[in-house]
Amino acid sequence: MKRKAAKGRKYINMYNIYEEKFFTDTGRQSAGTRSGPSIAVMADIHGNDTALEHCLADARERGADGFLFLGDYAGELAHPERVMSLLYRTAEQYPCLFIRGNKENYWLNYRKNGEQGWKERDSVTGCMLYSYRRLTQRDLDFFSQLEPVRKVEISGLPPILACHGSPKRVNQKLLPGDPETLALMEESSCSLILCAHTHVQRKITHRGVTVLNPGSVGIPSFPGQHPFFAPEEKPEPAAPQHGREPHPVSEKGLAQYLILHARPVSAHAAVSAQSAAAWAAAAWEEEMITLEYDARCVFEELHATGLYGNAPVWCRITEALFQGFPLTHGSVLARAMELCVQKIGSCSWPDIPEAFLEQALEEACASATLRHGGQIVKCAR
Numbered sequence: 001m002k003r004k005a006a007k008g009r010k011y012i013n014m015y016n017i018y019e020e021k022f023f024t025d026t027g028r029q030s031a032g033t034r035s036g037p038s039i040a041v042m043a044d045i046h047g048n049d050t051a052l053e054h055c056l057a058d059a060r061e062r063g064a065d066g067f068l069f070l071g072d073y074a075g076e077l078a079h080p081e082r083v084m085s086l087l088y089r090t091a092e093q094y095p096c097l098f099i100r101g102n103k104e105n106y107w108l109n110y111r112k113n114g115e116q117g118w119k120e121r122d123s124v125t126g127c128m129l130y131s132y133r134r135l136t137q138r139d140l141d142f143f144s145q146l147e148p149v150r151k152v153e154i155s156g157l158p159p160i161l162a163c164h165g166s167p168k169r170v171n172q173k174l175l176p177g178d179p180e181t182l183a184l185m186e187e188s189s190c191s192l193i194l195c196a197h198t199h200v201q202r203k204i205t206h207r208g209v210t211v212l213n214p215g216s217v218g219i220p221s222f223p224g225q226h227p228f229f230a231p232e233e234k235p236e237p238a239a240p241q242h243g244r245e246p247h248p249v250s251e252k253g254l255a256q257y258l259i260l261h262a263r264p265v266s267a268h269a270a271v272s273a274q275s276a277a278a279w280a281a282a283a284w285e286e287e288m289i290t291l292e293y294d295a296r297c298v299f300e301e302l303h304a305t306g307l308y309g310n311a312p313v314w315c316r317i318t319e320a321l322f323q324g325f326p327l328t329h330g331s332v333l334a335r336a337m338e339l340c341v342q343k344i345g346s347c348s349w350p351d352i353p354e355a356f357l358e359q360a361l362e363e364a365c366a367s368a369t370l371r372h373g374g375q376i377v378k379c380a381r
């Protein structure tokens with residue numbers, strides 16, 4: 001049955017957050033003891049249509065009634081245009097809410113500023129240029145309608161704050177034990193916050209407020225124990241390689257998202273008057289999901305589409321991440337900027353000379369060696 005998201009939308013003032021009504025008529029919530037809606041929450045797709053297809057199919061199989069997408073739809077991987085078609089198709093079939101991520105801001109600012117300054121064969125801007133060229137005006141207009149934060153109201157259920165980074169900033173990371181994160185949680189008007197941007201699937205609780213991060217559909221990150229790889233006890237510098245060698249385990253990809261299941265109203269009606277925190281805890285239950293898929297085509301298409309040529313070091317970081325190495329685009333970029341400042345005195349994003357990215361990636365690779373099934377895995381070089 002095709003269901004529609006409610007249209008009601010109003011502006012409220014805390015951090016300029018839009019309030020959106022969602023699921024006012026699912027046909028389930030009003031059915032007394034029957035369960036409420038299940039909402040699939042997906043984020044950080046980054047142009048990986050293969051991973052998105054797997055997540056969408058899995059969510060449908062698990063009975064998702066609607067979808068909340070937390071931003072960063074394009075970038076890093078080869079098919080933003082396929083990602084956008086999958087998203088539009090999903091929005092025709094299910095209630096969907098979309099949040100704007102920092103990546104969407106990059107494309108919109110580039111268009112607004114007259115499409116100047118990004119270069120091919122330059123990892124940071126070449127990668128963005130590649131995605132920008134595959135996005136249509138319709139996609140950019142769609143992004144321009146999105147908000148980075150929304151308070152989501154669902155009939156009979158505690159409200160949810162949905163954002164890409166944090167309720168305050170699109171590129172802020174909500175992290176466990178981080179004083180700014182804890183302060184934001186303390187002042188939140190909602191007891192449940194959904195965020196993304198870190199690519200790390202996790203749950204943070206503090207003073208009755210829960211932050212849930214679904215992880216990344218397209219490029220998940222595993223800063224602790226990777227599901228496939230174990231760190232070597234005594235890391236050794238990786239042996240020099242010449243050219244691009246095949247990676248023995250890069251056929252496997254992982255994709256993450258979560259499903260929020262609403263418990264039946266009868267299960268939480270009694271606590272709804274006690275406190276917002278008790279109500280949210282009783283009404284919502286999260287299911288964290290990690291899927292494995294065949295990622296060979298994801299890697300092949302980095303080359304076949306020309307993205308690798310347009311952003312060589314950036315793509316090698318992507319490959320290293322898929323292999324489970326403890327680095328991210330952000331960590332390599334930060335080190336490259338440090339090197340750039342040391343060498344030439346100043347450096348501003350996104351103009352980072354390729355040589356510094358190259359050096360930063362070499363350093364990150366040299367300090368990490370992984371083991372997978374008895375085999376030493378080398379970082380992409």
Ligand SMILES: [Fe+2]
Pocket residue numbers: 072101102103164196197198
């Ligand atoms: Fe992001």
